[in-house]
Amino acid sequence: MTSEFKNLGELLQLSRQSSDFKTTVILLGKQEVSIFYYSTLIDAKWMQQHLILVLQNRSLDSEIKDIEDIKAWIPINDVEITDEITTIQSKLLKGYAIVQLHENDQKCLLVNLADNHGLRENNDTENEFSVVGPKIGFVEDLDTNIGLLRKLLNIPNLIIKEIIVGTNSKTKVAIIYINGVTNEQNIQTLEKRLTEIDYDVVFDSSLLDQMISDNSFTPFPLFVSTERRDRVVYSLTSGQVAVVSDGSPYIVTGPATLYDFFISAEDYYLPWILGSFFRLIRIFGVIFSMFASALYVAITTYHYEVIPKDLLSPLIFSRQYVPFPPFFEVLFLEITIEFLREAGARLPTKIGQTLGIVGGIVIGEAAVQAALTSNILLILVALSALASFTTPIYKMSNTIRFLRFPIIILSALWGGIGIFIGVGFLFVHLIRLRSLGSPYVVPIFPLRIMEFSDSFIRSSFQILNKRPQRLRPKSSVKYLPKKAVKQKNNLDEE
Amino acid sequence: MKNAVDEKYLISPFLIVPLMYVSMVGVGVLNFQRELAEHAGYNAYISVILVGISLHFIIWMIYKILSSNQAGLDITVINNACFGKIAGNIINLAIVLYFFFGAYIEYKAYIEVIRVWLFPAMKILPISVVLVSFIYYTVSGGFRTVTGLCFLGFLMTLIFIIPENLSLLPYLHPLNLMPLLNHSITDILLSSKSMLYQFLGFEALLLFYPFIKSPEKSQKWAHSMVFFVTLLYLMVLIVTFMYFSEGQLREISWPTLNMLKIIETPVFQRVEYLAISLWLLKNLSGICLSLWAACRGMKSVVLQIKPRMSLLAFLVGFLILECFLKDRSSFRWMAEFYSDVGLYFIYGYIPLMFIATQLRKTWNKG
Numbered sequence: 004m005t006s007e008f009k010n011l012g013e014l015l016q017l018s019r020q021s022s023d024f025k026t027t028v029i030l031l032g033k034q035e036v037s038i039f040y041y042s043t044l045i046d047a048k049w050m051q052q053h054l055i056l057v058l059q060n061r062s063l064d065s066e067i068k069d070i071e072d073i074k075a076w077i078p079i080n081d082v083e084i085t086d087e088i089t090t091i092q093s094k095l096l097k098g099y100a101i102v103q104l105h106e107n108d109q110k111c112l113l114v115n116l117a118d119n120h121g122l123r124e125n126n127d128t129e130n131e132f133s134v135v136g137p138k139i140g141f142v143e144d145l146d147t148n149i150g151l152l153r154k155l156l157n158i159p160n161l162i163i164k165e166i167i168v169g170t171n172s173k174t175k176v177a178i179i180y181i182n183g184v185t186n187e188q189n190i191q192t193l194e195k196r197l198t199e200i201d202y203d204v205v206f207d208s209s210l211l212d213q214m215i216s217d218n219s220f221t222p223f224p225l226f227v228s229t230e231r232r233d234r235v236v237y238s239l240t241s242g243q244v245a246v247v248s249d250g251s252p253y254i255v256t257g258p259a260t261l262y263d264f265f266i267s268a269e270d271y272y273l274p275w276i277l278g279s280f281f282r283l284i285r286i287f288g289v290i291f292s293m294f295a296s297a298l299y300v301a302i303t304t305y306h307y308e309v310i311p312k313d314l315l316s317p318l319i320f321s322r323q324y325v326p327f328p329p330f331f332e333v334l335f336l337e338i339t340i341e342f343l344r345e346a347g348a349r350l351p352t353k354i355g356q357t358l359g360i361v362g363g364i365v366i367g368e369a370a371v372q373a374a375l376t377s378n379i380l381l382i383l384v385a386l387s388a389l390a391s392f393t394t395p396i397y398k399m400s401n402t403i404r405f406l407r408f409p410i411i412i413l414s415a416l417w418g419g420i421g422i423f424i425g426v427g428f429l430f431v432h433l434i435r436l437r438s439l440g441s442p443y444v445v446p447i448f449p450l451r452i453m454e455f456s457d458s459f460i461r462s463s464f465q466i467l468n469k470r471p472q473r474l475r476p477k478s479s480v481k482y483l484p485k486k487a488v489k490q491k492n493n494l495d496e497e
Numbered sequence: 498m499k500n501a502v503d504e505k506y507l508i509s510p511f512l513i514v515p516l517m518y519v520s521m522v523g524v525g526v527l528n529f530q531r532e533l534a535e536h537a538g539y540n541a542y543i544s545v546i547l548v549g550i551s552l553h554f555i556i557w558m559i560y561k562i563l564s565s566n567q568a569g570l571d572i573t574v575i576n577n578a579c580f581g582k583i584a585g586n587i588i589n590l591a592i593v594l595y596f597f598f599g600a601y602i603e604y605k606a607y608i609e610v611i612r613v614w615l616f617p618a619m620k621i622l623p624i625s626v627v628l629v630s631f632i633y634y635t636v637s638g639g640f641r642t643v644t645g646l647c648f649l650g651f652l653m654t655l656i657f658i659i660p661e662n663l664s665l666l667p668y669l670h671p672l673n674l675m676p677l678l679n680h681s682i683t684d685i686l687l688s689s690k691s692m693l694y695q696f697l698g699f700e701a702l703l704l705f706y707p708f709i710k711s712p713e714k715s716q717k718w719a720h721s722m723v724f725f726v727t728l729l730y731l732m733v734l735i736v737t738f739m740y741f742s743e744g745q746l747r748e749i750s751w752p753t754l755n756m757l758k759i760i761e762t763p764v765f766q767r768v769e770y771l772a773i774s775l776w777l778l779k780n781l782s783g784i785c786l787s788l789w790a791a792c793r794g795m796k797s798v799v800l801q802i803k804p805r806m807s808l809l810a811f812l813v814g815f816l817i818l819e820c821f822l823k824d825r826s827s828f829r830w831m832a833e834f835y836s837d838v839g840l841y842f843i844y845g846y847i848p849l850m851f852i853a854t855q856l857r858k859t860w861n862k863g
Contacts (some may be wrong), residue, residue, distance in 0.1 A: 363700075423775065423777045427649075427777070
């Protein structure tokens with residue numbers, strides 16, 4: 004990093020153009036000392052108590068010869084003397100105050116007075132809610148987030164590597180991994196990709212997520228981004244790498260597989276039978292949500308022979324006054340649901356709820372009454388909308404909502420064949436995808452029988468003691484499985 | 498000599514299972530029964546067994562041919578080594594064309610099924626363009642992607658084909674099979690020839706062999722797949738024979754699909770529509786595998802064309818053939834020609850290569 008300023012004077016001169024750049028001159032003995040700072044970045048009270056007051060008190064009984072003298076007085080640990088203009092510039096913008104002894108001194112003292120105002124203290128995991136389990140989420144501050152992780156991962160092996168990204172924002176981005184677990188290849192790839200990013204302002208880790216992804220021509224998220232602490236810690240202990248960006252409450256973990264997006268932290272807090280059941284429900288929900296309306300279009304447009312004879316009459320009855328072909332009927336309802344979702348996401352929560360009721364009940368009911376759609380389709384579309392929201396990771400549920408549209412169009416063109424062309428494209432696309440260089444649909448292709456234990460189902464903790472091999476961890480055993488206690492469950496304990 | 502394939506493109510030996518499956522089970526499984534019964538009547542099940550046994554020998558020979566070369570190279574290199582540059586490349590070009598036409602016939606046969614069963618009045622060109630772009634997307638993803646699609650096709654049809662046959666059990670007439678042997682050996686051999694046509698496609702092994710990680714481990718899988726697929730054909734055939742009488746079968750073009758008509762589920766009244774749609778993925782994966790083999794073979798023919806270019810050329814060839822080959826008779830002629838060539842390829846060329854490579858091996862040693 005190079006600075007465009009030759010000396011401190013030039014830097015100060017430019018900075019003075021901003022109204023929040025303040026200069027305080029205090030008299031220490033006979034010496035006039037200047038303090039420069041951005042009032043918006045520092046804690047004024049802190050400066051008053053721990054810098055100015057201390058300096059004034061100490062200067063009463065001792066004389067200042069050199070700037071080194073002052074350094075020893077200040078009761079703040081982050082104090083530094085430097086004459087490097089680049090350091091001064093960057094630290095000034097991070098909430099440090101510059102203490103200059105004489106005018107035109109190049110050497111000056113930097114005191115950390117940064118204030119974290121404007122940040123949330125804590126965050127409930129509202130967007131990735133779970134009934135059971137901790138509700139601690141990340142906030143917009145890097146140090147707090149790393150602290151949160153350290154509290155749960157109490158080992159010195161947790162390594163944080165900091166990189167500065169963003170030409171204008173100079174955002175601190177940290178790569179987090181567990182030494183001796185995570186494969187170095189993944190860390191290096193990630194580090195290389197992060198350092199190669201050339202972008203002005205890093206607003207959120209979701210931006211980084213897209214920039215470091217292996218393939219940008221895909222609707223699928225290639226990294227999991229989550230606000231849940233337990234989730235990140237679980238990924239780290241499995242051998243994944245996490246990326247935290249300052250100012251973002253979401254942490255990105257990778258390399259991810261498709262199934263990671265359908266895993267909820269709650270699966271691990273519930274007994275494994277229930278956890279597996281809910282996972283299967285979620286996956287079924289996704290499949291249903293993607294293909295239900297397409298199947299309706301295909302069957303009612305082309306393959307009406309497929310409808311069982313008992314279902315035929317209710318279907319005809321519900322569709323008899325509908326003037327549109329099934330394709331437009333489906334498109335009309337699907338787009339209505341998309342409007343509702345989008346409006347609900349943009350509006351404040353309270354209005355959003357009202358809107359849901361208005362939209363869902365009034366529009367749906369009226370559309371059937373007006374014979375714009377059949378009520379069987381209304382049920383299907385509403386169900387598939389509901390099913391698409393069972394996906395725990397928001398980014399993935401968006402992807403699924405998007406994918407149904409091409410499939411509906413294909414089914415309107417070629418019926419069942421069209422749907423399977425869609426399935427084929429989808430599957431081949433998924434096979435070709437890679438996350439940090441490792442395959443995306445792992446337990447299915449390449450086939451890894453062992454890893455089925457934690458993908459579609461969540462097996463018991465006795466089986467889950469090994470790290471997934473797809474991540475190529477450096478040590479594969481997480482913990483030793485509890486030896487099965489010999490239980491005499493037979494008749495009256497014999 | 499070129500280098501062997503890079504480690505990261507290899508597939509594990511087990512994955513030869515879906516590859517063998519999709520190449521041996523073609524769209525023919527929907528209608529092979531009728532042609533088989535044409536000569537040997539209801540004794541045709543013997544033909545299936547005969548072809549199955551002979552293919553075990555062929556697979557064994559293929560593995561011997563390919564492992565005779567230390568570096569694990571494909572057939573094109575061995576051709577060049579055995580017959581010299583020019584003659585070797587002519588043979589290679591013939592192999593490439595063989596795979597290309599194999600893919601095209603599979604494709605055309607499936608389009609035929611769609612036409613007859615689903616959309617009699619459908620315009621073929623738009624769906625062809627979509628299918629061709631799908632094939633391009635898959636094959637350009639490399640061998641691993643092709644294998645992945647084959648895996649999906651394998652799973653999808655397998656979970657379908659066995660319950661389908663089991664649910665027909667209540668409607669069968671086992672006595673249809675009697676008498677067990679009343680046809681001449683010539684008839685049975687003629688049926689065997691049409692049975693071999695169904696199996697054609699597995700020769701792609703000659704080209705994808707170097708892509709298998711530790712290929713010698715895959716041999717047992719290859720053999721068990723030949724066994725399994727033979728069993729599968731046998732099962733479908735016997736179920737068909739017990740379901741239809743011989744006279745009935747002669748009148749039916751797609752016996753497997755006709756049998757499906759009787760099955761009713763609470764959600765689906767006519768299961769064959771689902772079957773045909775499901776079959777799409779398996780068929781496309783077979784086509785992709787053959788085309789991949791053709792592209793791979795093209796790479797080593799004189800001109801050193803980039804596989805992507807040859808793939809594009811092949812697919813454009815598909816569309817052009819689609820436009821000009823409109824009548825069924827010329828397609829039938831092409832399929833029969835392909836079947837004849839396949840017969841010589843399997844039972845002529847491969848044993849010949851087997852002897853040649855074994856002789857070369859001993860000659861080199863001595």
